[in-house]
Amino acid sequence: MCLICGAPEGEPHFGGICCRACAAFFRRYFHSKKVSKKCTCKERTIKSHPCRKCRVEKCLKIGMTPEKIQGGRDRNTMDHLQMIPSGSCSPSSPPSLLTARIISRATSNLEFAYSNWKQFNRMRREVGGITYDMNIYDLTSLTKIDIELTWNMVISMFPSTRKLEESDKAALLRNFHMKFWMIVPIFDCIENPEFYENTKEEDHKNMMVEFYDGSFEKGKELTKKEIVRIFEPYWGSFYTKTVPPIVGLNLEKEELMAVLWLLFFDNGFINISSECLEMCRNIRKMILRELKNYQTDRNYDEMRFFDTVETLDIIEKGEQKFMEELLVCEMHNVRIHDDFKAILKENKFLTPPLMCLICGSEESEPHFGGTSCRACAAFFRRYFKSKKENINCTCKQRQSRSHPCRKCRIEKCFSTGMTPDKLQGNRDRNSIDFLPMTPSGSSSESSPPSLLSTQIVPRTTANLDFAIPNWQRYEKMREKYIGGIMEWMNIYELTKMTETNYELTWNMVSIMFPSTSKLEEKDKSALLRNFIPKLWQIAPIFDCIKNYDYYEKLNDTQYEKMIVSFYKGSFVEGKELSNKEIMRVFEPFWDSFYNKTAPPIIGLNLEKEELMAIIQGYTNISLECLEMCRNIKKVILRELKNFQNEKNYDEMRFFDTVETLEIIDRGEKKFMGEMTICEMHNVRLHDEFKAILMENKY
Known part of the structure; x- marks a missing residue:
């Protein structure tokens, strides 16, 4: 910028x-x-x-x-110009200057891209025989054709890609192919909006059943009701969270093509060479420039450019859900073609660190040669220590939410690589004579041993429960330091509180997690610097949740007054903006926050414990600090899951809660853009706050 x-x-x-x-x-x-x-x-x-x-x-x-700056150049006089007039080839003819005209901004690649995309789809139908009623196995069997056609489209659009090495070419295609599975249905929804709007719930379920039916292993088919129960959350997430924001932008064909190629030439991949990385950066830069030119020529609002680029984040989040769906497919014996599986394995998508491939639990780690949760590892150990034998499958006789039968569960254990050879041998049992236990309320060694009565211990949520009073104490101390309510403070007065926020935040952290007291000063400083910009997102979101009725009834006049008062009094003397100018410059950022950042989080109706879980990386911290952050985050996620299980919430609520982190991160990016605009329009920020922005290279 x-x-x-x-x-x-x-x-x-x-x-x-x-x-x-x-x-x-x-x-x-x-x-x-x-x-x-x-x-x-x-x-x-x-x-x-x-x-x-x-x-x-x-x-x-x-x-x-x-x-x-380079020195001035020698001018070419008219005598030195050997120009040939239009329609003449004689060098002796008098010179002819071409009439000057304003050349439109270049968008040639985007215009050519759509015809290329149409040709790609036509070839896909002719060569692969694509139809709407194909199931997931049939579609994954077209992987080689899709990859070959995609590469043909790439080299016709960007001939410089022919020079890439085979390893880079393969990596780009593998990385893009999962996104391709998101792009095709999204583009189909955009091209056929009436069909999808008029689709009834029953038709939607039938479409889902047809997609999986015929793809199951023989003898392990699921009923229609089971297919809907297992896969509807993923389809619901796609058609309610991924598609609507993109369709709602009403993007034109050229803008959609820009999104397509920005996804393909993603320079965030780590499995490509430095030469390929540089080429991706250059092509992305060209595409972004053409996208900006296209929108400028049509007099679109500046925010449309940011909204278009944000679709990349939406599609990438949808891709994560799709990967989870593929893992669930594997758990329920849905066949996927070997060509497609090869892409997944090469990208290591089938071994995520937070999901057990046996039961689907989010917490997994290495056990007995495979990766599973602790419960499945304990089952595997007991299976070979026990004398029980299960020859027949009893899954159909069990409840829908229970684990599979012993026979199927042990087969899944073997498929993840677990082997009985890595089990430890039996340990010597301690008999009751060797246990010197003292009964409750007695200290006499001669008293008979007393075993404590067994009970089911509730899932721990101690940190989240303690976080609520800790946060309330933080808010009270913050108000006490400023001597009142922050509602009508301007931006300069709020940035003056940076040092206070530093101290209060670290006090809250050290009380919640005492292990942080061992951190070095540079790690402590880095964590606080990274968190302070997020605090500027979290605090108003929590205020919106707390005072929902007030913000819901806010009219345009009150909204304008709130924005203007936030900047009034913060400008450099003599360079103040009028109320109208303040609204023109800063209203888009406030609209983005109150229309795109806050509503999705408020709409979840999160409880206090869940909100505390949100308040919790980074590249500017040491390895020891990074490891500590991972461990604490794992504890928080486990407690969040426990809390939601105790309340019998739907499983998708956990994913929705965790997704709020990405919403806040996107809001933080908008906020940093707003800070840049503040600097351009002479809005004063306190030096301590500026130092944080400069150290984080914002």
């Missing part, structure tokens, strides 16, 4: 980072004989650039230096 004018395409120029237009201005300024002594910003229109004086001051502030 250009820190001078706010344009999204910033790159190195003359020692600073700015767009090409501001770089050209900087060069002209020092080559020109014009001198600007006075600021004329107030005489200019709202949407124009700042005056020459202010603009060059911003250039110098971000590090641009006139010493890095």
Whole structure:
């Protein structure tokens, strides 16, 4: 981002980072004989650039230096120009200058991409015989055809990809193929909105059953009712959380193509070479520039660009759900073609660290040569220590939510790689004579031994229960330090509280998790710096939940007053913005927060314990601190799961709660964009808060 004018395409120029237009201005300024002594910003229109004086001051502030400008070039006179007039090939003819015209911004790749995509789909239907009634096994059997057609589409669009090594080509295709399974149905929903809007619940269930029916291993088929019970949460998540936000944007064909190629050339992959990584960055940069050009030519709102790019996050979250669905398919004996399985195994999708492939529990770890939860590991150990034998499968006689029978469960254990050879031998039993137990209420060694009565201990949620009063204490101390309620404080006054927030946050952390007291100062500082911007998202979200009725009844006048009062009094003296200008500049960021960040979290109706679980990585901490963070996070997630199980909540609620972290992260990115805009419009931020932003390189 250009820190001078706010344009999204910033790159190195003359020692600073700015767009090409501001770089050209900087060069002209020092080559020109014009001198600007006075600021004329107030005489200019709202949407124009700042005056020459202010603009060059911003250039110098971000590090641009006139010493890095090249010297003036020799001009070519008319005598040196060997030009041939239109329609003539004689060099002796008088020169003809072409008429000047404004060339439209380049969007050639996006325009060509849609015809390429249509050809890809036509070839897919002709070669693969794609139809709407194919089941999951039939579709996965087309993996090789899909990959070959995808690569043909890539090289026709971007010929430079032909130079890639085979390993990079294979890695890009493997990484993209899972996203491809999300893109195709999303594009189909966009092209056929009426069909999906008019689909009834029963038709939706039939479509789901047809997708899995015929793909089960022989003798292990599920009934229609069981298919719906197991897979409906994943289909429901796709058609209620993934598709609607994208369809609701009403993206045009060229914008959809930009999303497609941004997903393919993702430079976040770690299994590609540095040359391939650089090529992906360059192509993504070109696509983003063309997307911006396309939307600018059509006079779309600036927020549309950010909304379009955000669809990448939505699709990637949908991809995670799809991977979970494939794991559930494996657990319920759904056949998937070997070509498709090979992609999954190469990308190591089938061995996630947090899911047991035997029972589906979120917590798994290495046991006896395989990966499973502790319960399944204990079953495996007992199976070979016990004298029981199970020859027949009794799954159909068991309750739907119970574990599979011993025969099927042990088969699943073997399929994950567990072997009885790695079991420890029997231990010597301690007889009752060797146990010197003292009965309750007695200290006499001669008293008979007393065994405590057994009882079912409830699942622990101690940390979450303790977190609620701890957070309430934090809020009271925060209000006490500022001497009142923060409701009408402006941004400068709030950023002055940075040091107070630091101290109060660390006190809360050290009380909750005493092991953090052993951290080094640099790790402590890094954790706090990383968390403070998130605190600026969490605090207003919690306030929205606490005062839901107030925010629901908020009218436009009150909303405008709230925004204006947040910035009034924070501007540099003499450079204040009017109420109208404040609303024009900052309202999009507030709308994004109150329309996209807060509602999904409020809509979950989370309880206090679940909200506490949300308050909890990073690349700027040591390995010891990173390991501690992982362990604490694992404890919190386990307690969150326990709390929800005790309340008999649906399993999907756990995933929805964890997804709020991603919503807050997206909100944090918007907030950082808002801080950049504040700097551009001379909004004062306290130095302590600025230091956090600078250290985090925001």
